[in-house]
Amino acid sequence: KMSDNNRKKVVIIGSGLVGSVCACFMAKRGYDVEVFERRDDIRAAVEVKGRSINLALSHRGRKALNSIGIEDDVLESAIPMKGRLLHSAKGELKRVVYDPTFNQCIFSVGRNYLNKKLIQATTNFPNVKIYFNHLLTRSNFEEGSVTLINLKTCEEFKRNADLIIGADGAYSKLRLAMQQTPQFQYSQQYIEHGYLELSIRPQMGHKMEPNNLHIWPRGKFMMIALPNQDSSWTVTIFMPFEKFENLSTPKKVLKFFQDTFPDSVDLIGENDIVDTFLKNRPSELVSIKCSPYHIGGKFLIIGDAAHAMVPFYGQGMNAGFEDCSLLDDLLEKNRNDIAKTIQEYSKVRVKNAHAICDLAMYNYVEMRDLVNRIGFQWRKSIDHLLFRSFPNKWIPLYNSVSFSTMEYNQCVCNRKWQDRVIYKIVMTIGIIIGTIVIIFFKSFIYK
Ligand code: FAD
Known part of the structure; x- marks a missing residue:
């Protein structure tokens, strides 16, 4: 779309889920894209510890993946989930279909699998270069540059670009720098509940109905399980930190599980339950709102860097992918006028991202309590x-x-x-x- 000598240069910080998708969109527009990622190349790693092992992919995310040509490929390895399957304390099951009218469903996708696939997708574009083991350390808004450090050689260097995008997650360094500029609004909320991940090991076929998101709603807390391709399940328990702390001995943990989630004990396994509880600390859940998403004519934050949310609507990644679609649409509309686009982007996106942050918070109450x-x-x-x-x-x-x-x-x-x-x-x-x-x-x- 652009002749070689007026090709725009884009720098993206982070090759997580959103950064990789954004790189594909920008490359497809004909921009020269450089991505800097602080981690090693996860495609080469044997196992990477993620925050959750699988994610629910829905329409907004699919649309973005479709635009960069990898939707079908991703869906091939995803498991459709048609609704919620509620487990009562007595082990009775109740099905709540998401869409009885059109049978639409959401999809369970492996986080690492997806991230690897997305990084691989950037290689379809010769105009994308990813630098792993590179950490963003400083941003200079006046100069329009960022400073990075090569973690292997400790060499520090600056980069200028026409557009610098922070897709560096909930604890974004670029957003931190934006927070120091006048008029930048920022708020964060850690909820009083944390989460711990357990798993149901792969079996000869799924031991629970695979095409559902399983929920054990218990009023003030809940447990959920999402299916994986290898017939294992990622089980996540969300609960007040105080309650986690009280479960301090194997006996207490097992009694809690037998009383509260009796039908899950054999599936997860007593030893695994006790091990997970006693060897791991629950992780925090944070919701972040800020405004605007851009500074000046070339700095922008997207994905969790702009709007980390609690995971209860399964929209964090989907919203991040939608950020990329919107940015691309606006660049198209504004004929690649970057300054105008990112200003308009903030205007449109802030209110919508704040709305989904609030909805995600509300959905915790729906999932753990209202469903009953x-x-x-x-x-x-x-x-x-x-x-x-x-x-x-x-x-x-x-x-x-x-x-x-x-x-x-x-x-x-x-x-x-x-x-x-x-x-x-x-x-x-x-x-x-x-x-x-x-x-x-x-x-x-x-x-
Ligand atoms: P990240 O995935 O955090 O990626 C940021 C990248 O930037 C990382 O690769 C990191 O290494 C890199 N980076 C960070 N700092 C720097 C730096 N200074 N320099 C260079 N690189 C840097 N969303 C859904 O849509 N559906 C779900 O079902 C769902 N379930 C979830 C369950 C849980 C328990 C949690 C916690 C979240 C869930 N989410 C879900 C949300 C989803 O995980 C996030 O929205 C998504 O990962 C955001 O992607 P991102 O690329 O913006 O950030």
Whole structure:
């Protein structure tokens, strides 16, 4: 798209999930892309410890992968999850399908597998160069440069570019530098719950129904399990830190599991449960909001660097991939005018990213508690009934977030509108029934 001598130069910090996808988008536009990643090349590593071993990929993420030509490839190794399978404390199962109308589903994908695949995808573009073991240390917004250090040789050097993108995750160095500039808004919230990952080892075939996201909702905490290709499961328990701390002996841990998640004990294995609890500390969960996402005419943050969120809507990565689609769309619209694009990007994206951060927080309550409540189940049924009758008008919240590209902020407005409509319908029915009862009694009394 661009002649060789006016090719724009882009520097991307981080070749995580979002940085790699962004590199493909920018390369596809014809830009010269350099990616600097502090870790080693994970394609060569035998095993990399990730934060969660698998992730739910949904519509927004798929759309971005489709644009860079690797959606089918990724989906081939993914496991479709059609709904939630709720495990009661007695081991009874209850299915809640995500989309009974159109049978849309989300997909469980291995984190390391996906990251390797995405880094590999950048090699389809000769105009991308990835430098592993390179750490961003400083950003100079006046000069329009970043300073990096080669961790193997300890050599320090500067890089200039037309566009410098921080895709360096929740603890982003580039965002840290932005925080020191005037008018930059920033807030972070660590929730009082942490998470610990366990696993159900590969078996001869899945021992639980694989095409579901399994949830053990227990009111104030929960456990979930996502399927892997090799018939193993990644099990994650989310719970208040205080509760983790109380489980300090093998006996306490086992009793807790036998009382709370009895049907999981044999699947995970008593020894593995005790080992995981006593040898690991639960990890923190942070939600980060900031604004704007750009500084000047060439610095931008995307992905977790801009909007880390708690994982309960399964949207962190999906939103990050959508960041890349949006950036690409705006560059197209603004004819590669980078300064104009990143300004517009912030304007459009901040409100939507803040909306999904809030929704992710809300969804924890839904997953661990509301799913068990009659009112919630009743509301879901109404939503799906109306969705089936008016598929273009009545899109339930979960569907709009996971199976559409409706702006996140719009998903929230849409839900508020639906709440008002349902409230009015319920009130009207109430008034009609009340009036009938009054008329009936009046005619009875005056007879
Ligand atoms: P990261 O994946 O953190 O990548 C950042 C990269 O930058 C890393 O490679 C890092 O090494 C590199 N880097 C950092 N600092 C520097 C530096 N100074 N110099 C050079 N390189 C640097 N999302 C979903 O969509 N679905 C899910 O089901 C889901 N489940 C989750 C479950 C859990 C428990 C957690 C914690 C998160 C989950 N997420 C999920 C969120 C998802 O993991 C993140 O949104 C996603 O990883 C963000 O990608 P990223 O590339 O922005 O950041």
